[in-house]
Amino acid sequence: MSAGSYFRRFWQYYAMLFLPILFFGLFKYGPMYGIIIAFKDYNIFQGMWTSPWNGLETFRTVFSMHTFSTAFRNTFLLNIIDLLVSFPAPIILALMLNEVMRSRVKKVFQTVMYFPHFVSWVIIGGLFLQIFATNTGIVNQMLNNAGYDSIPFLTNRYWWLITYLAAGVWQSVGWGTIIYLAALTGINKELYDAAETDGAGRMRRMWHITLPGIRPTIIILFILAIGEMPRIGFERPYILGNAMVSDFSEVLSTFVYKIGLQTGEFSIATAVGLFQSVIALVFLLSANALSKKFTDQGIM
């Protein structure tokens, strides 16, 4: 069709897209321009445009900072341990729930276990910081009443790690379970019947039918988790962490916040942020490639 009649037919669609594209241009691509700060010696008075360039000097400074390497190590440390603990939990839970025959009871369990996912990290922090507090926390009070010493859940970095992981599992296990339960409903019932007739016990059926049945879902979620590894949410370590456990609780995102918005070292903060984004992209692309190799489908 001619340009004129195409336009007459379609101009409204372009009109609709105008504001959204403006949004993406301004708020998503605009800040990307600010990345140049990582290559400059940012000075508040000179601003983004006239501050002097300093090439990779900022990066050299960053990589030599002890606090940076701690934050870098912690980002992966927390993510890997979190993965080891939080990843299997919903799978096991979904398998268990799947064995519950009565759907009303199943619904009740689901309702209860899904709840922590809707609560903000501030609230979760409020709950866990109180429960594990050294003096008035209920866990330590119960330990004391039973004759044991208080455990420094929030002041000793190793114990803090456990508290951190517990909060993570508490928050996320319900959510993951829903996803796996959905995947479980896709498994052909006849496979189970055939196996039972052949004399396969419950454990065998789970191992040979159920788990392979949700293998694609497990793989996708695992790969997504790997792709997320260099990024760590800001809220959880920031809210649960404190100065005494900062050896473990300081991660890249909290580091960027503290060095950037609190101390005002914009160049350093931007450089670290850029570094983090690049590594995240590398992880994500590798994870995507891996997933295509194993399951013929990518996440992107």
Added chain:
Amino acid sequence: MTTKPNAARLFAPINYALLTLLAVICVAPLLHILSLSLSSSSEILSGHVTIFPREFNIDAYQEILKDVSLYRSLIFTVVLTATFTVLCMLMTIVAAFPLTKRGLKGRKYFLYIIIPTMYFGGGIIPEYLLVKELHLLDTMWALVLPSLISPFYMIILMSFIRSIPQGLEEAAEIDGASAFKMLVRIILPLTIPALVTLSLFYAVGRWNGFTDALFYITKPDLYPLQLKLYHIVNNATAVDVSMAERFSEMQAPLLPESTKAATIIFAVTPIILVYPWLQKYFISGTMLGSVKE
């Protein structure tokens, strides 16, 4: 029916027991905090308060409900969440609909522009500087504008729209309906489940949001509820009641644990009230998202 060996017969009760234990663990922290907010100071200090209140009293609530800034924060957060959700949905709809039109020239390029923003961004500092340049710091708009469209949710809406039979749209086109008319009269009514779900996703995200407020808002008047709660729980600001009032009305001084607990319950109650609907739409929404894979 074959008799099951003992191990198999134990499975069901053990399974139920474990699941019940887990369910209790999910609810226990909140119940404990609730009890702390309703118990007396002496019982709290002696460690007797576990899941139920001891020496029930509502002193903590009386105290925190005197704090006007708490109400202000609640109302601000409601207004913020409502404004945010409406604007986000409008923008998401108006972005998603044209992008489902296969005949639209340049459609691919729009998607090439939008999708990468899901994975790569400017970072905290450049985003902060932008908000600052636009003079949005310490305004409600700093919490609304930077996240108007989630590409992920937009894609979910797109796949939902695509599931509407093309025949309906074609018929409307023949009848001379304009794109806007088609959107409002045909597409929107048919996508209501997805619209409700996405609205809830946006709303809950904004209601629970804390990080951007931490970065962009310094005026306490504009603290969303979570940020206000954060400051209270972390002792940065005590709950704002004059000392004289506190001592004249209470017999025993209130522990900060009680007032903090009461504030937490105050902040979590809206979520609890809305939870039944949240659960229903979130679960179906998650299906939408994962089926898309």
